[in-house]
Amino acid sequence: MSSDRSQRAPVGLKVAAAAGLLFLHLPILIIFVYAFTTEEKSYVWPPPGFTTQWFAVTWNRPDVWEALTLSVQVAAISTVIALVLGTLCAAAISGTSFFGRETISLLVILPIALPGIITGIALRSAFSLAEIPFSFWTIVLGHATFCVVVVYNNAVARFRRTSGSMIEASMDLGADAFQTFRHVILPNIGTALVAGGMLAFALSFDEVIVTTFTAGQQQTLPIWMLEELVRPRQRPVTNVVAMVVVIVTFLPILAAYYLTRDGDQIAGAGK
Amino acid sequence: MTPAVSFTKVSRHFGAVRAVDAVDLEIAEGEFFAMLGPSGSGKTTCLRLIAGFEQPTSGRIEIFGENAVGVPPYRRNVNTVFQDYALFPHLNVADNVAYGLMVKGVAREERSRAAEEALALVKLPGYGARKPGQLSGGQRQRVALARALVNKPRVLLLDEPLGALDLKLREQMQEELKSLQKQLGITFVFVTHDQGEALSMADRVAVFNDGKIMQIGSPQEIYRRPATRFVADFVGSSNILPPDFMQRYAGQRRWGSLRPEHIRILAQTSGDGVPARVAALSYLGAGTRVSLDAEGLRLHAVVDSGGALPAPGDAVVLTFNRDHVHVMDEPA
Amino acid sequence: MSALAADRTGAPAILAGRGGVFGAMSDWVWRHPRMFLFLMLTPPVLWLGIIYIGSLFALLLQSFFSIDEFSGLINREFTLKTYGELFLPQNVDIVVRTVLMAALVTIASAIVAFPIAYYAARYAKGKWKAAFYLGVMLPLWSSYLVKVYAWKLILAKEGILNWFLAKLHLTWLLDAWLALPIVGGNSLSVSYTGTFLVFVYVWMPFMIVPMQAALERVPGNLIEASADLGAAPRQTFRNVILPLAMPGVIAGSIFTFSLTMGDYIIPQIIGTSRLFIGQAVYAHQGTAGNIPLAAAFTVVPIVVMGFYLWFAKRQGAFDAL
Structure with a gap:
């Protein structure tokens, strides 16, 4: 249904689509306005005045920095683990057909298909049964598990486009398995892996539901935000953090889009 | 002389499927050898066995006398020109061609000189900086050819090399190859799978069916003296004559x-023949193809378009020289 | 004679390997493709199998334990008592409320998402198509908590929505709505209406993506054929487009339904004090320390989703994912 030569979109459809998109975007734009408000105690609209002072205040808040650092560390390590596991899985699944292939792709998708709270409480109860104390690594364990699918989705789409005969061609021309990996496979799936990694990073950076169950006393940035949402203490600081989070997550999404736009789409359903 | 490639009782089975079944084959050095057959006949698997992408289930493969x-x-x-060319999309044409030399550790200057030479050989000089995506199908194929030839292989394998080209280009490439x-x-x-291509290009042809070789021979032998009904049917447009028919008109109870x-067509209702x-006529240019119904047996004749042509529905008598009837090896 | 002519001086037909560890490893990989496949699959399967599936089993196991009412300790003996507790009226209430909310959110998402998906699939081209795609992807991927926070700002008493309605002199309309039973409340941010709005906002993009994918697959000539056969646009829509888009709608609804059912943050921040399944799980495992009941509660969405997926699969929705 890509072409429609004779017809133009009905006005009603245009209005409904535009309204739908506005509904998706306006609330995010409002965050940007609130980051500059002079009001401290309430969420009053319109803002009584504008200031950039809250950026400086936020900058000097050690708790925000600690949460941000933890989030970045967790996201970075989870992304690396997800990249390794997701790529291995995608390579194995797309290269050959074997018994149990469907089961394995289901296994990869399951952590994202079931509600996050189930993943979270399952991990928590497993940690408590195995008497594993909460730590940085318990957070990473959870995050890496649901990040695998994002890398996997991106890599599998690209592996499908990288024809099997290209690998044979490389071997035929005298390249052994390692040379083929370095000179043919890696350059061809590289951008898909970078895109998958970025999405995995964004996913981990933003994750809160599983994290509340696996974090113990440590605060990632989303957990910090959640605290502020439940018990607002520093509204202006929260406003600024919210805006920064929006910008920080937009960048990898845009980058991932540009890396994969010809051909496969970023796996939006993978979140 | 040692054959370039030799197969001794080579089989390749995929589960219950016998893709290649006890094939014996010898390809001489310097030969242009065609493997002809319908899809699924085992010809591509044979090629892949020579290239090393498949391993035989049993049997022995030798390349210039060395166990493979x-x-x-x-x-x-041994190098291969792939059906879909399998050019590396991330490399430009020169780097594609020089790939084999690169992985062997040949110095950059030497390999770019060799790549340029190979590109000149396939009539694409100066195309080195382009990406494969910017080339036409015919040009991609030439690059694939150069990429294989630059390694000076002892055997070059071509998998349906002209399949993706249009007719005009295909004929031109046949001559060039x-x-x-x-x-x-x-x-x-x-x-x-194109018998015309096999016959016009090859020194020798092997006709494959069901994982077995039906016949090996020069194009003339294959065309004039098909060993089995399958070969006669697949190579060209021969009329296949069943044993009963042969008994009556050629005096031998064999397939022919x-x-x-x-076949000559006489415009008469009775007589010798x-x-x-x-049944129908189709105009082919110089000749006209006549479909005939000889008491239930469907036959085809080609007659000169310039002469008198029968009309559909006409009763005719067919004659032929017995020497032209080829008696096949296949038992009745 | 070309320099590329056949080398008849006896160049080897079989070359020596690269040698060394890498050469040997490469040869091994080539000779044992199944083994190599097995080695590639081992790390991800072990990770997901042990950490994830193992945890799920641990959870399932705990749902068959019970809690000792006097000591508050977990009694590790097999019992169905905890599952029985699910059928207490207050717990049935929670399940019904959650499933109902998930269903309503799904329907509303489908209605809001459809024009966007339809326009993007059928009319948007080139730059506009990319803009639509990013227009859906950016909100979909942007921070969940920030999105919820934005709605906290919007729905606040002093917030933009009330201000806007006051400007339009429509405050009475909102008051009338809030006066209604069930959906109403003191303000939008403590009503089911608020919870519902935020759910739709947060999960609706997940409906657009598969819906658009399904609509893209409806060939344009099918619509022309329908028009050609004398169908009015409305008939074409109902008899051709909608049935063909249905697998996409069902695929999208898997996400909106599942995500709504498992959420415990949105109803906690915007909504009434009545619990949803997610909140109940959170409360039971946390302050109450009743892990068995929390585990039993999580089985509810798993079972509901199991049925849902089975139904979706029968409708061919997985092809649209």
Whole structure:
């Protein structure tokens, strides 16, 4: 249904689509306005005045920095683990057909298909049964598990486009398995892996539901935000953090889009 | 002389499927060898066995007298032109061509000189900086050819090399491939399902069916003296004559074949020969193809378009020279 | 004679390997493709199998334990008592409320998402198509908590929505709505209406993506054929487009339904004090320390989703994912 030569979109459809998109975007734009408000105690609209002072205040808040650092560390390590596991899985699944292939792709998708709270409480109860104390690594364990699918989705789409005969061609021309990996496979799936990694990073950076169950006393940035949402203490600081989070997550999404736009789409359903 | 490629009782089974079944084969050095057959006949699997992408389930494969079983593709001095060309999209044309030299550790200058030379050989000089995506199908194929030839392989394998090209280009490439092979003297083994291509290009043809070789021979032998009904049917448009028919008109109870151009059509209702009825005519240019119904047996004849043509529905009598009837090996 | 002519001086037909550890490893990989496949699959399967599936089993196991009412300790003996507790009226209430909310959110998402998906699939081209795609992807991927926070700002008493309605002199309309039973409340941010709005906002993009994918697959000539056969646009829509888009709608609804059912943050921040399944799980495992009941509660969405997926699969929705 890509072409429609004779017809133009009905006005009603245009209005409904535009309204739908506005509904998706306006609330995010409002965050940007609130980051500059002079009001401290309430969420009053319109803002009584504008200031950039809250950026400086936020900058000097050690708790925000600690949460941000933890989030970045967790996201970075989870992304690396997800990249390794997701790529291995995608390579194995797309290269050959074997018994149990469907089961394995289901296994990869399951952590994202079931509600996050189930993943979270399952991990928590497993940690408590195995008497594993909460730590940085318990957070990473959870995050890496649901990040695998994002890398996997991106890599599998690209592996499908990288024809099997290209690998044979490389071997035929005298390249052994390692040379083929370095000179043919890696350059061809590289951008898909970078895109998958970025999405995995964004996913981990933003994750809160599983994290509340696996974090113990440590605060990632989303957990910090959640605290502020439940018990607002520093509204202006929260406003600024919210805006920064929006910008920080937009960048990898845009980058991932540009890396994969010809051909496969970023796996939006993978979140 | 040692054959370039030799198969001894080579089989390749995929589960219950016998893709290649106890094939014996010898390809001579410097030969242009065609493997012809319908899809699924085992010809491509044979090619892949030579390249090393497949391993035989049983049997022995030798390349210039050296055992090739268990040798990975990257250690065989054999190169392949793939059906979909399999050019590397991330490399430009020059780097594609120089790939084989690069992985062997040839210095950059030397390999770019060799790549340029190979590109000139396939009539694409100066195309080195382009990306494969910017080339036409015919140009991609030339790059694939250059990429294989630059390694000076002892055997060049071509998998349906002309399948994706349009007719005009295909004919041109047939001639070029042929002259390239003569010029370089490398053993060419190519796979095709197009009998015209096999007959016009190859020194020898192997006709495959059901994982077995039905017949090996020169194009003339294959065309004039098909060994089995399958070969007669698949190669060209021979009429296949059943044993009963042969008994009556050729005096032998065997399967036979008769080329359409060897049938004469007499515009008479009775007389010496095979009574038949004209079913349809199709104009082919110089000749006209006449479909005939000879008492239930469907026959085809080709007659000169310039002469008098029968009309559909006419009762005619067919005659042919007995010497033109080829008696096949296949038992009745 | 070309320099590329056949080398008849006896160049080897079989070359020596690269040698060394890498050469040997490469040869091994080539000779044992199944083994190599097995090695590639081992790390991800072990990770997901042990950490994830293992945890799920641990959870399932705990749902068959019970809690000792006097000591508050977990009694590790097999019992169905905890599952029985699910059928207490207050717990049935929670399940019904959650499933109902998930269903309503799904329907509303489908209605809001359809024009966007339809326009993007059928009319948007080139730059506009990319803009639509990013227009859906950016909100979909942007921070969940920030999105919820934005709605906290919007729905606040002093917030933009009330201000806007006051400007339009429509405050009475909102008051009338809030006066209604069930959907109403003191303000939008403590009503089911608020919870519902935020759910739709947060999960609706997940409906657009598969819906658009399904609509893209409806060939344009099918619509022309329908028009050609004399169908009015409305008939074409109902009899051709909608049935063909249905697998996409069902695929999208898997996400909106599942995500709504498992959420415990949105109803906690915007909504009434009545619990949803997610909140109940959170409360039971946390302050109450009743892990068995929390585990039993999580089985509810698993079972509901199991049925849902089975139904979706029968409708061919997985092809649209």
